[in-house]
Amino acid sequence: MPLILSLLFGFLPMFLFATFVYWLDRYEKEPRLLLGAVFLWGAVVAAGAAYILNTGIGMGVYMVTHSEAATEVSTTSLVAPVIEESFKGLAVLLVFWLAHREFDSILDGIVYAAVTALGFAATENAYYIYNLGYLEGGFAGLFQLAFIRVVLVGWQHPFYTSFIGIGLAAARLNRNPSLRILLPLLGLAASIFTHALHNTMAQFLTGMVGLAVTSMADWIGWLFLLGFIVYMIWRENQLLQHQxxxxxxxxxxxxxxxxxxxxxxxxxxxxxxxxxxxxxxxxxxxxxxxxxxxxxxxxxxxxxxxxxxxxxxxxxxxxxxxxxxxx
Known part of the structure; x- marks a missing residue:
């Protein structure tokens, strides 16, 4: 039962979040088969590769430093953001390369990036809810961590990875060869930076006050992104009216x-x-x-x-x- 609950709380909310992202893309819906593929990529490929690499590099850091604190800080704030955003971003890049015709706007980039990240978050949430929630605190710990992972920080991964989608989409619609290379790199850098910032805040701002401050910072970022998405929807509406x-x-x-x-x-x-x-x-x-x-x-x-x-x-x-x- 605890494992089933962990999987349920890990995957069902993220699937509902992905459905909401799909609904937001009002005018030119992306193929559901393609969205399902990137969700699975996030849940299986990106999450699996990140777990293996994060764990392996963490062990290497500990063997060099013999310090649990140094290992925790370096893997959480430096290693994990780079690895996780790179593997999530790879799914968006594959869509950009292999399904070029489906990559038409900034909003498309956000949708593919967000759905990929929600697949990743589903697996990560299920893992944390069971291992750090139930195994350390019983059912009380399970429900507490489920609340934190779904309600307080549920949109964190889509927020980070959306910058990759924005960068690729901006490059898609730009004729300048230099910018077509630079913009995706800037998007990746922004995703890694925001991810690292959240992890560092969560690492050093502990307790209820730290959780409140980190959650408030997260929600401010998410609301700004939501405002940007609403603006992109309006821009797409203007495009339809004109064309x-x-x-x-x-x-x-x-x-x-x-x-x-x-x-x-x-x-x-x-x-x-x-x-x-x-x-x-x-x-x-x-x-x-x-x-x-x-x-x-x-x-x-x-x-x-x-x-x-x-x-x-x-x-x-x-x-x-x-x-x-x-x-």
Whole structure:
């Protein structure tokens, strides 16, 4: 039972958090299969590799220093942030390389990074809740650590790794060769720094006061990131309004369909009709077309943007005909 509870408290909240991240990506949903793959990468590959390397390097540090304190500080504040963010970031980088067409915006980068990190957090939380919670404090310790890991610091890993997604997405939308190399490195550096800062604060600010100060600092950072995400959602809405206006002028979609596609809330209407799948595909194609038109303007005909736009316009016109009266 304790192990089952630890797995439940470790994985279920992080899965729900990932569902919320998916919901936030209102206009151009990322493929669920791809999101499931990066979640599993975080939970299995990144978490497993980090555990092995953190443990091995920690043993090496202890053999050199013969100091538990030096080992704890160095692995927690220096080693773990570098290893964990590198392996989580590798999943986002693979999406960037192998599924380039799905990496269209800053928001996309945040989504892939956050979902990867939530997979990592699920495994890490389950491990800590059982080993440091139940084994050291019984069921009281299990529930206490579950509260800390889920409620107080539940968004810490998505926050750190989001900087990697932002860096890669910014590089994706930049034509300057130097910046296309520098921006992902800056994103990785920011993720490692924020991770190391949290770990160092948690290491030295102990007790209830220390927990309160560290949690407050974490929540301030998360709220700033949430504000940035809301701004990115607004920017994406503005992009749709600008780019889809031409589709109305060309007669590809109707004015009603345009307003529905550009609405944050109306898009949920597709969930409650028999035409749900077709309506959701209509919205998806509207968003993909808007991004590809924007990329054609900013980046040129990279990866065949012109041909992709033509194909999306043809599909959109067919969907539009079958969805007359969509509002």
């Amino acid at each position: 889809l206006n031409e589709e109305v002028q060309l007669g590809i979609i109707t004015g009603e369909q345009y307003h529905s596609a550009c609405s944050f809330w109306r898009r949920t209407g597709g969930l409650f009709t028999s035409r749900r799948r077709k309506i959701n595909r209509f919205y998806q194609v509207c968003a993909e077309l808007s991004h590809k038109k924007n990329q054609l303007t900013r980046m040129g005909d990279e990866h065949g943007n012109g041909e992709i736009i033509a194909d999306l316009r043809g599909e959109l016109q067919q969907l539009s005909i079958g969805l007359t009266g969509l509002a």
